[in-house]
Amino acid sequence: MDNIRIIEIKESVFADNDREANRVRSELKEDRTFLLNLMSSPGSGKTTTLCRTLERMKDEMRIGVMEADIDSDVDAHTIAETGVRTIQLHTGGMCHLDAGMTEQGLKELGTDDLDLAILENVGNLVCPAEFDTGAAKNVMILSVPEGHDKPLKYPLIFTVCDALIINKIDVLPYFDFDMDKVVEYAHMRNPNLAIFPISAKTGEGVDAWCDWLRSQVIEWNG
Amino acid sequence: MDNIRIIEIKESVFADNDREANRVRSELKEDRTFLLNLMSSPGSGKTTTLCRTLERMKDEMRIGVMEADIDSDVDAHTIAETGVRTIQLHTGGMCHLDAGMTEQGLKELGTDDLDLAILENVGNLVCPAEFDTGAAKNVMILSVPEGHDKPLKYPLIFTVCDALIINKIDVLPYFDFDMDKVVEYAHMRNPNLAIFPISAKTGEGVDAWCDWLRSQVIEWNG
Numbered sequence: 040m041d042n043i044r045i046i047e048i049k050e051s052v053f054a055d056n057d058r059e060a061n062r063v064r065s066e067l068k069e070d071r072t073f074l075l076n077l078m079s080s081p082g083s084g085k086t087t088t089l090c091r092t093l094e095r096m097k098d099e100m101r102i103g104v105m106e107a108d109i110d111s112d113v114d115a116h117t118i119a120e121t122g123v124r125t126i127q128l129h130t131g132g133m134c135h136l137d138a139g140m141t142e143q144g145l146k147e148l149g150t151d152d153l154d155l156a157i158l159e160n161v162g163n164l165v166c167p168a169e170f171d172t173g174a175a176k177n178v179m180i181l182s183v184p185e186g187h188d189k190p191l192k193y194p195l196i197f198t199v200c201d202a203l204i205i206n207k208i209d210v211l212p213y214f215d216f217d218m219d220k221v222v223e224y225a226h227m228r229n230p231n232l233a234i235f236p237i238s239a240k241t242g243e244g245v246d247a248w249c250d251w252l253r254s255q256v257i258e259w260n261g
Numbered sequence: 262m263d264n265i266r267i268i269e270i271k272e273s274v275f276a277d278n279d280r281e282a283n284r285v286r287s288e289l290k291e292d293r294t295f296l297l298n299l300m301s302s303p304g305s306g307k308t309t310t311l312c313r314t315l316e317r318m319k320d321e322m323r324i325g326v327m328e329a330d331i332d333s334d335v336d337a338h339t340i341a342e343t344g345v346r347t348i349q350l351h352t353g354g355m356c357h358l359d360a361g362m363t364e365q366g367l368k369e370l371g372t373d374d375l376d377l378a379i380l381e382n383v384g385n386l387v388c389p390a391e392f393d394t395g396a397a398k399n400v401m402i403l404s405v406p407e408g409h410d411k412p413l414k415y416p417l418i419f420t421v422c423d424a425l426i427i428n429k430i431d432v433l434p435y436f437d438f439d440m441d442k443v444v445e446y447a448h449m450r451n452p453n454l455a456i457f458p459i460s461a462k463t464g465e466g467v468d469a470w471c472d473w474l475r476s477q478v479i480e481w482n483g
Contacts, residue, residue: 113414165385
């Protein structure tokens with residue numbers, strides 16, 4: 040069994056999260072590390088999508104992963120099997136990570152030798168959207184079984200994200216999910232949102248998503 | 262188009278939510294109104310499950326529904342089509358309802374003539390579990406596509422709930438979902454949890470869930 044390091048992160052003491060987030064972002068920019076903040080509901084397939092992404096990109100850049108969870112370390116073990124450096128962050132019940140909590144994780148992960156650090160945020164469409172983590176880019180996953188009406192009900196997360204992955208397209212035939220509508224609703228919230236329909240299970244569409252992520256990392260790291 | 266009343270609920274001023282929740286619960290008990298707090302992730306099928314439940318129970322008891330959402334009123338319109346009295350609560354970005362917020366909703370709904378009031382909480386597995394709303398019983402929905410590992414990752418909500426509905430069993434063939442494991446994990450969190458596998462889409466299992474709910478309401482209202 041791999042030995043996953045578990046970090047119990049503490050609630051931040053900073054009053055001004057936006058300022059802390061900008062500081063974290065500047066330091067990462069200077070160090071040429073791209074931080075990706077990956078958000079979604081529970082069960083949308085963050086971990087599987089991450090595994091498919093790591094398989095495709097781990098040999099071309101140096102990547103580290105922070106798995107944030109309220110409890111358990113099942114996802115960190117799954118990610119570690121890809122051979123990528125992984126730590127588990129326990130939030131102690133907290134429903135999101137802010138910039139201070141993310142920075143604790145980054146210090147434990149060690150970013151000096153990383154081109155790309157990925158934060159898998161707590162599964163929640165509401166609270167994580169309210170807290171800037173200091174990430175270069177925010178990405179969310181919405182899965183087909185969750186329904187195409189989610190941009191209407193959870194507006195903020197669609198607004199703050201740079202890309203939307205629509206996962207589990209392999210089960211489209213079994214759900215009343217309207218792809219045109221979800222694209223329309225998501226672009227109402229954020230006209231610049233890049234949208235990638237994928238199946239993390241079959242691999243369909245994953246290359247297009249990885250192409251986008253790769254170009255973002257290269258642009259950031261200069 | 263039905264005319265749904267939309268209530269903008271305000272953040273509570275009460276420091277001690279548990280005390281407020283117990284007060285709300287006592288008053289409802291005295292008035293013979295059973296309050297059900299229904300929680301789940303976004304997209305697990307709360308609204309569809311509620312529609313199937315209302316169809317079966319609305320002619321045998323007096324029911325009212327409060328639809329809580331951050332934004333939008335799409336669900337309230339769907340529920341109102343069943344003919345049951347429905348109001349929409351807007352949380353103004355808040356990720357959960359506490360007892361004070363629930364009480365604002367109950368006053369707007371009017372509970373004097375109700376046997377059963379149902380609160381469809383904000384779609385979120387984390388925060389709603391932390392706040393007692395004053396409900397007689399808490400119920401959560403987990404849907405098959407979300408995966409059987411959720412009791413490991415979101416322990417609190419499984420602990421505070423009295424019943425777990427496992428929805429979307431019609432798509433079991435298309436997902437790696439282990440029913441025995443989810444029951445085992447859920448009972449690790451809460452040995453007394455009543456579990457109902459259902460398909461709100463096909464109607465399978467819905468009668469057993471309604472039998473449980475009916476018996477709870479009858480016991481509470483005495």
